Amino acid sequence: MSLLQIHEPGQTPLPHASEAGMAVGIDLGTTHSxxxxxxxxxxxxxxxxxxxxxxxxxxxxxxxxxxxxxEAKAALDRGDAHAIGSFKRHMHxxxxxxxxxxxxxxxVELSAEILKTLKAQAEKALGREVRQAVITVxxxxxxxxxxxxxxxxxxxxxxxxxxxxxPTAAALAYGLDNAVEGIYAIYDFGGGTFDVSLLKLEKxxxxxxxxxxxxxxxxxxxxxxxxxxxxxxxxxxxxxxxxLGIVRKIKExxxxxxxxxxxLPPTLALPHKGxxxxxxxxxxxxxxxxxxxxxxxxxxxxxxxxxxxxxQDVKGVxxxxxxxxxxxxxxxxxxxxxxxxxxxxNPDEVVAVGAAIQAEGLTRGSNNLLxxxxxxxxxxxxxxxxxxxIIQRNTPIPIAATQEFTTYQDNQTGMQIHVYQGEREMxxxxxxxxxxxxxxxxxxxxxxxxxKVTFMVDADGLLTVSAQEQTTGRMQxxxxxxxxxxxxxxxxxxxxxxxxxxxxxxxxxxxVEARVEAERAIIEIESAMKTDSHLLSEAEKxxxxxxxxxxRNAAGGADRDYIDAEVSELGRVAQNFAERRMxxxxxxxxxxxxxxxxx
Numbered sequence: 001m002s003l004l005q006i007h008e009p010g011q012t013p014l015p016h017a018s019e020a021g022m023a024v025g026i027d028l029g030t031t032h033s034x035x036x037x038x039x040x041x042x043x044x045x046x047x048x049x050x051x052x053x054x055x056x057x058x059x060x061x062x063x064x065x066x067x068x069x070x071e072a073k074a075a076l077d078r079g080d081a082h083a084i085g086s087f088k089r090h091m092h093x094x095x096x097x098x099x100x101x102x103x104x105x106x107x108v109e110l111s112a113e114i115l116k117t118l119k120a121q122a123e124k125a126l127g128r129e130v131r132q133a134v135i136t137v138x139x140x141x142x143x144x145x146x147x148x149x150x151x152x153x154x155x156x157x158x159x160x161x162x163x164x165x166x167p168t169a170a171a172l173a174y175g176l177d178n179a180v181e182g183i184y185a186i187y188d189f190g191g192g193t194f195d196v197s198l199l200k201l202e203k204x205x206x207x208x209x210x211x212x213x214x215x216x217x218x219x220x221x222x223x224x225x226x227x228x229x230x231x232x233x234x235x236x237x238x239x240x241x242x243x244l245g246i247v248r249k250i251k252e253x254x255x256x257x258x259x260x261x262x263x264l265p266p267t268l269a270l271p272h273k274g275x276x277x278x279x280x281x282x283x284x285x286x287x288x289x290x291x292x293x294x295x296x297x298x299x300x301x302x303x304x305x306x307x308x309x310x311x312q313d314v315k316g317v318x319x320x321x322x323x324x325x326x327x328x329x330x331x332x333x334x335x336x337x338x339x340x341x342x343x344x345x346n347p348d349e350v351v352a353v354g355a356a357i358q359a360e361g362l363t364r365g366s367n368n369l370l371x372x373x374x375x376x377x378x379x380x381x382x383x384x385x386x387x388x389x390i391i392q393r394n395t396p397i398p399i400a401a402t403q404e405f406t407t408y409q410d411n412q413t414g415m416q417i418h419v420y421q422g423e424r425e426m427x428x429x430x431x432x433x434x435x436x437x438x439x440x441x442x443x444x445x446x447x448x449x450x451x452k453v454t455f456m457v458d459a460d461g462l463l464t465v466s467a468q469e470q471t472t473g474r475m476q477x478x479x480x481x482x483x484x485x486x487x488x489x490x491x492x493x494x495x496x497x498x499x500x501x502x503x504x505x506x507x508x509x510x511x512v513e514a515r516v517e518a519e520r521a522i523i524e525i526e527s528a529m530k531t532d533s534h535l536l537s538e539a540e541k542x543x544x545x546x547x548x549x550x551x552r553n554a555a556g557g558a559d560r561d562y563i564d565a566e567v568s569e570l571g572r573v574a575q576n577f578a579e580r581r582m583x584x585x586x587x588x589x590x591x592x593x594x595x596x597x598x599x
Contacts, residue, residue, distance in 0.1 A: 023132035023161060023363045024122045025169070025355025028111060028149065030088040030192025030218060031322070033057050034352035035118040037126065038360040043173065043353045046125040054348055055121070057191075058085040059113045061103040068117040077245030084110065086220055089192050092145040108152045115156035132159045134359040136351050138193040139165040140213040140375055143433070146461050161362045163460040166190075167197035169354030170320045171206055174345055182315035183209070185303075187333055187341070188351070189296060190321035192218040196300045198307045198314070210307035210394050211375055212299040217292065219323040223247050225288050228278055250280055255325050258282045286328045293332050300336055305499075306394060317341045320350055374399075378455055378463060381418040381427035383408055384516040386509060390455040393423065400456045407451075408520070410527050411443040415451055417467050417476070423498030425509035438467040440474040446524065507560075514563040518555040521567050522548050525574055528581060535580045547573045 024046070027034045032054040036045045045053040052070070060072035060083040067075075076083035082101035090096055090107040097104045115135075122130045135158075137149055146163055153160040164172075167186035174184075181201050188195040195213035199206055226247035246262045253260035261279030304311060317333055319341045324330070333341050374397055379389040382405070391401045407415070415438045422430025441449050450470040457463050466477035498505075525548065533541065547570045554566040 022126065022128065022130070023134065023359035024118075024130055025352050025357065025359045026115065026118055026133050026135045027166065027169070027349075027352035027355060028088070028114060028135055028137070028152075029057055029351075030086055030190055030220065031057055032191065032348065033114050033118055034349055035122045036349070036352040036356035037122065038353070038356040041357075041360075043356045043360075045349045045352055046122050048121050049124070055114070055117060056085070057088065057114050058083055059087075059100070059105075059110050061100050061105070066113055068113050086192055087111070089216060089220075091148045092142055108148050108155065111149065111152035112155035115152055115158060119156055119158060131157075132161050132359065132363065134161050134355045134362065135163055136166045136169045136355050137163050138213060139167055139195040139197060139211040140193075141461075143462060150460065160460075161359055164355060164358055165195070165197065165208075165211065166193075166351050167195045167211065167320065168199070168206065168208055169351045169358065170318055170345075171197070171199045171201065171354070172357055173350045173354035174318050174342070183309065183313055185300065185314050185317045185337065186320060187296070187300070187317055187324060188213075188320040189323035189329060190218050191323070192216075192220050194218055194296050194299065194321075196296070196303050198303050198309065207396060208394070209309070210303045212303040212306070213375075214295065214299065217295055219248075219251075219321075221292055222251060222289050222323065222326075225292070226250060226280065226285070246278070250278070251285070251326075254280065254282050254285050255327060282327070289326070289328065293326075293329055296329070297332055297336055300333075311337045314339070318345065318350075319343050320347050322348055374457055374461060376421050376431075377423055378419070378421055378433075378457070380453065380465075381420060383520075384512040385427050386512055386516075387420055387422070387425055387427040387430055390453070391457065397457045397461060398459045400454060402452055402454045405451045405453060406447050407441065407444065407449045408446055409523060410446050412446065412449070413441045413443055414439045415441060415467070417453065417465065419463075419465050419478075424501070425505040426512075429497070429505075433463070434465070434478050436465075436467075436476050436478045438469060438474065438476045440472055441469050442471055446520075446527070511558060511560045511563075514560045514567075515555045518551050518563055518567050521570055522551055525570070525577075528577070532577075532581050532584065535584065536577055540577065544570075544574055544577065 022037065022039070025036045025038070025043075027036075034045055034053055034055070036043055038044075047053045048055070048069075055069045056073035058069070058072040058076050060067040060075045060080070062075070062080075062082040072083050073085070076085050080101070082103070084098060084100045084105075087098060087107045087110045090098065091111070093107070095106065097106055098110070115133075119130055119133075133153065135149060135153060137146055141149070149163060150160050167188045170188060171184060171186050174186075183198060183200050186195070186197045186199060188197075193213065194217040195211065197211040198209045200209055223244050227243050243264070246264065250260045250262055259279065259281045261277055263277060304314075314337050316339060317337050319325075319330065319333070324341075324343075324347050330341050330343070374391060374393060374395055377389045377393040378391045379387055382388045388403070390403055391399060395401075405415070416435060417438060418427065418435040419433045420427050420430040421433050424430050438451060441451070451467055452470060453465070453467045455463065455465055464477060466475060468475040525544065529536070529541070529544070536544070547566070551563070551566045551570050554563045557563070
């Protein structure tokens with residue numbers, strides 16, 4: 001006799017769901033979150049008992065209880081101060097405490113509540129405990145926001161297998177589902193963030209060529225534009241939550257209709273605009289949101305420039321995120337790339353599906369290789385305030401890169417390692433991430449000591465920097481977990497200015513390098529004259545001193561060619577002195593030895 005197991009709609013477990021090693025993929029979104037699982041390449045989203053896959057990313061704290069999802073969103077739409085949403089936008093400032101009706105919670109704690117709900121939903125659907133997950137993040141989440149996401153996973157009782165970028169997850173799902181190859185753009189326009197990534201899909205390898213985005217650009221911004229100005233400031237977040245809920249419904253209707261309207265509550269009626277109604281035509285709607293859509297298109301153009309590609313090189317554009325359903329968005333994307341966007345995947349679910357496929361690959365193995373990239377170059381400050389890039393932006397991760405440095409002055413026993421992130425040639429124009437000092441360097445002549453600096457970026461995009469002196473083995477390292485985040489507008493400014501000032505920055509760098517070389521040459525000769533001045537006549541000393549002053553004078557100006565010429569002349573003037581010092585060293589080394597010993 002056999003037993004028939006009955007499940008709620010959408011709750012049927014996948015084959016082999018009871019096996020050990022099952023891990024889920026989670027799209028931790030700004031407005032909605034989704035959990036999915038993949039078993040032997042068969043990926044599907046996991047639904048709650050009502051058949052819903054999307055869980056509103058809203059948390060309600062009331063009467064000592066915590067509620068997540070639809071009930072919390074309903075409270076938020078009513079204007080309940082005990083509910084909060086869109087807190088993902090604060091993940092880059094994880095230590096910030098947000099007030100929710102008198103309850104103080106951090107973005108990490110709030111995200112953990114969403115993850116707990118998704119974990120419970122998955123466990124009910126699969127009929128077993130879920131302990132591991134791959135979680136997606138916007139491609140432009142900085143180190144602190146990524147670390148905050150890892151902390152949220154830990155608070156939720158999940159072992160984080162890996163963080164992957166949302167557009168990359170979408171490409172992973174789409175590539176497997178459709179067996180495509182070539183260069184594809186992933187246009188991810190969600191509730192709170194926008195990302196575009198250009199990926200090369202070839203024989204199971206998903207390589208990110210370039211990525212651009214804005215963590216403060218999404219459907220939430222469109223919603224606020226639709227709020228009539230007399231109602232702005234009625235509640236938190238630039239508009240009453242009740243009105244936000246209403247305009248979202250209008251926005252959704254306008255994706256399929258030419259006109260949409262909604263009734264306002266009596267307390268928010270607008271008598272001078274037709275009583276308690278607000279309405280928009282699609283033409284009005286598109287005119288209002290055109291600047292926002294234009295910002296996403298500009299990001300696409302920047303990504304193409306980064307990858308050194310033209311729009312014609314892109315085989316297809318995958319649309320991801322609820323805001324990608326807007327007709328104007330699809331028209332502008334088609335206009336840029338010259339091809340109709342691919343919309344045969346569910347834009348709300350595809351990111352979670354890709355994360356689930358990655359989770360299965362990490363726990364059970366996969367024939368597909370995912371190569372993500374870092375969004376901004378990483379490096380350190382060198383003499384003259386220059387920024388030396390160790391890892392270039394758009395380098396696939398995980399990655400480890402090493403470069404050797406040496407001491408600048410005689411008997412230097414310490415070296416400060418100042419880590420920066422950015423694209424400008426001068427360190428001060430980039431973002432400072434961390435600094436530490438390597439001590440215990442042997443007191444040697446300048447240029448003799450060897451210090452190996454290693455930058456390691458793991459699969460989650462987190463950075464570790466180490467410095468090791470090669471003679472003594474002395475080492476220092478630091479994990480870069482900034483206590484503050486990089487505001488999205490700062491990231492955009494950094495990238496924009498790196499392009500606007502590219503030529504000036506290069507010329508400035510060359511000038512600084514010339515000045516550094518001039519100073520190094522003077523220090524080297526001054527040091528030599530202190531120890532071996534007896535090898536010089538008074539006339540020679542005077543001549544060298546005069547030329548060193550000429551180098552100093554040139555270095556004080558802005559003519560790089562003039563500086564190089566004076567440094568070259570200093571080398572010529574001091575050449576005989578250098579030869580005498582070399583002969584003296586050889587003589588000392590051979591003193592007291594016969595020919596056989598010397599050879």
